[in-house]
Amino acid sequence: xxxxxxxxxxxxxxxxxxxxxxxxxxxxxxxxxxxxxxxxxxxxxxxxxxxxxxxxxxxxxxxxxxxxxxxxxxxxxxxxxxxxxxxxxxxxxxxxxxxxxxxxxxxxxxxxxxxxxxxxxxxxxxxxxxxxxxxxxxxxxxxxxxxxxxxxxxxxxxxxxxxxxxxxxxxxxxxxxxxxxxxxxxxxxxxxxxxxxxxxxxxxxxxxxxxxxxxxxxxxxxxxxxxxxxxxxxxxxxxxxxxxxxxxxxxxxxxxxxxxxxxxxxxxxxxxxxxxxxxx
Numbered sequence: 351x352x353x354x355x356x357x358x359x360x361x362x363x364x365x366x367x368x369x370x371x372x373x374x375x376x377x378x379x380x381x382x383x384x385x386x387x388x389x390x391x392x393x394x395x396x397x398x399x400x401x402x403x404x405x406x407x408x409x410x411x412x413x414x415x416x417x418x419x420x421x422x423x424x425x426x427x428x429x430x431x432x433x434x435x436x437x438x439x440x441x442x443x444x445x446x447x448x449x450x451x452x453x454x455x456x457x458x459x460x461x462x463x464x465x466x467x468x469x470x471x472x473x474x475x476x477x478x479x480x481x482x483x484x485x486x487x488x489x490x491x492x493x494x495x496x497x498x499x500x501x502x503x504x505x506x507x508x509x510x511x512x513x514x515x516x517x518x519x520x521x522x523x524x525x526x527x528x529x530x531x532x533x534x535x536x537x538x539x540x541x542x543x544x545x546x547x548x549x550x551x552x553x554x555x556x557x558x559x560x561x562x563x564x565x566x567x568x569x570x571x572x573x574x575x576x577x578x579x580x581x582x583x584x585x586x587x588x589x590x591x592x593x594x595x596x597x598x599x600x601x602x603x604x605x606x607x608x609x610x611x612x613x614x615x616x617x618x619x620x621x622x623x624x625x626x627x628x629x630x
Contacts, residue, residue: 353486356381362422363388366412371482375474376435377467382479383408384487385418389425396493396629397427397483398622401475401509403500404534405453408432411499414611420619424626427489431479433501435468449534450541456529457505458553460542469542472553476509495519495625499614500583503570504529507555507588511563519628521569521621523614524576527588528556534582556591567598569624571617573607 356368364387373380389395398421400411411417411430421428434440434455441464443451460469484491496517498506503525510520529535530550539550551557572585579585585601592599607613 351482353482361385361418364390364418364422366418368408368412373435373474373478375470375478378435378437378440380435380474380479381408381432383412383428383430384483385412385421385426385428386488387422387425387427390427390488394488394490395425395427396495396626397429397489397491398625398629399475399494399496399498399506400428400430401457401496401498401502401505402430402433403498403502404433405448406433406502407453410611411614414615415618416615417618417622420622424622426622426626426629427487429479429483429489431475434471440468441465450537454501454538456501456535456538456542456553457509458539458542461549462542462544465542471505472509475505476513493518493629495521495629497521497523497621497625498525499523500578500609501526501534504535504553504555507568508553508558510565511555511558512552514564517565519567519569519625520565521571521624523571523617523621524573524578524583524609525555525570525585525588526582527584527586528554528591530554530557531587532582532584556587559591559595559597564595564597568592568600569621570599570601571613571620572601572603573609573613574603574605575607576609576613578609 358367455471459472503522
């Protein structure tokens, strides 16, 4: 499996690049963004994965978060995958809804038709892409961290909980705390996995924690003026699950902030420094 360089730009003495490759997991051409800090020219550097939210591609975090300046200072490689398979033959929501289908892979391996043929983002993010990054880029895969926003926050939390010991640190910005208990998650999990809620538990951070999964600690930022706060994100459910399991959770409710990339840009430096400390 080989990478094709689609674009690159010099930024803060590093390189912002977009790559594509053929994916065995999804059966499609996939794209991801990679920021290589200047330290990568001297050898492998630690990796921070950032998983984006609904409607996003690999470009949203790359172009809107403003993370490269601090990543260059800290020597962090930033990997931002796409949020779903795309291309000819990849099904989309019948009504072109934003919260299912293209741009809304929910980081699951679908088991229902027609989604199961291509919507295998769990296998792609957990297995295929890390192997490719480790083999093709100057990445120190012994030092990995993971973060994400909204649907991507859900992805970061569940991937870390299912892979204990892989990530030295985990954080999220406005994550979907319990997809089993919100409209976005119920729609996606029903569509991709079917109606049996028992199969949903491995894709719900609160359920994984209740079932015994653990991470050393969590950092979560949540905008208090987020219009999805009470209906979709429900950080209080994650807060309770962590408290019940004695997982140290730093949950910062940020007054006046919404769900947008203005919120992410305001706090991404804190998250990068948090991860860099753990990756030292």
